[in-house]
Amino acid sequence: MASKFFLLALLALSASHALASDPGQLQDFCVADKTSQVFVNGFACKDPMTAVVEDFYFSGLHMVGNTSNKQGSVVTAVNVAQIAGLNTLGVSLARVDYAPYGQNPPHLHPRATEILTVLEGSLYVGFVTSNPENKLFSKVLNKGDVFVFPQGLIHFQFNIENNEAIAIAALSSKNPGVITIANAVFGSKQTISDDILAKAFQVDKNIVDHIQAQF
Known part of the structure; x- marks a missing residue:
């Protein structure tokens, strides 16, 4: 019984390793x-x-x-x-x-x-x-x-x-992809609410509006 359990454990380990790597x-x-x-x-x-x-x-x-x-x-x-x-x-x-x-x-x-x-x-x-x-x-x-x-x-x-x-x-x-932080945060389409960004960056909404206008 113990040997069967050990074999099943080895199979599970090998399967998890195979799924965790690129083919x-x-x-x-x-x-x-x-x-x-x-x-x-x-x-x-x-x-x-x-x-x-x-x-x-x-x-x-x-x-x-x-x-x-x-x-x-x-x-x-x-x-x-x-x-x-x-x-x-x-x-x-x-x-x-x-x-x-x-x-x-x-x-x-x-x-x-x-x-x-x-x-x-x-x-x-x-x-x-x-x-x-x-x-x-x-x-x-x-x-x-x-x-x-x-x-x-x-x-x-x-x-x-x-x-x-x-x-x-x-x-x-x-195809590594690239996410430029400023473009994604301030230049998204549709734009992220200036209420959300003002709170996230701890600045006035007018500052957020000004930055968004640059994008």
């Missing part, structure tokens, strides 16, 4: 079929016999992004939207260009951890842990330095010099 690849690749009418968690695969080399290729990270915006930064993403062959592979890239004193404002990636490498310039970067600690981990990075932003945590980068800066980010998802 392995069952084929060489799964090029995204963006014309498919099948709705899945991601993209359906197109017939692998119709795959072409362009499904695995992107050109453009050598190009300087246009940073003439309010934040002074621009992200050139390379995810499944740009490379259909990234579908199911769990990785993506982005180039980030920063104007002098520009920033990539506080944001989070709901589906990916990010590892950032500075190619040019110096950046002040950081992330904040979840409640209740809300602890800031921050550091100044120089050319060649690398920093990790854990999945789902709010993080930022700020160019601390009067020169352009460039960084490359690798992310652990084919």
Whole structure:
């Protein structure tokens, strides 16, 4: 009886482990079929016999992004939207260009951890842990330095010099997603009630209205 109980416990443990991890690849690749009418968690695969080399290729990270915006930064993403062959592979890239004193404002990636490498310039970067600690981990990075932003945590980068800066980010998802905090809170469609935001931020409603007008 004890041996049967032990066997059942082992089976339950192995089953729970299997359900807690991503499934392995069952084929060489799964090029995204963006014309498919099948709705899945991601993209359906197109017939692998119709795959072409362009499904695995992107050109453009050598190009300087246009940073003439309010934040002074621009992200050139390379995810499944740009490379259909990234579908199911769990990785993506982005180039980030920063104007002098520009920033990539506080944001989070709901589906990916990010590892950032500075190619040019110096950046002040950081992330904040979840409640209740809300602890800031921050550091100044120089050319060649690398920093990790854990999945789902709010993080930022700020160019601390009067020169352009460039960084490359690798992310652990084919489609990491991004939620820019200010845009989501003050620029949502429909807008969040200024009563709610005034109470949340402990400011007057006129201040909330002014901020919302910027978005």
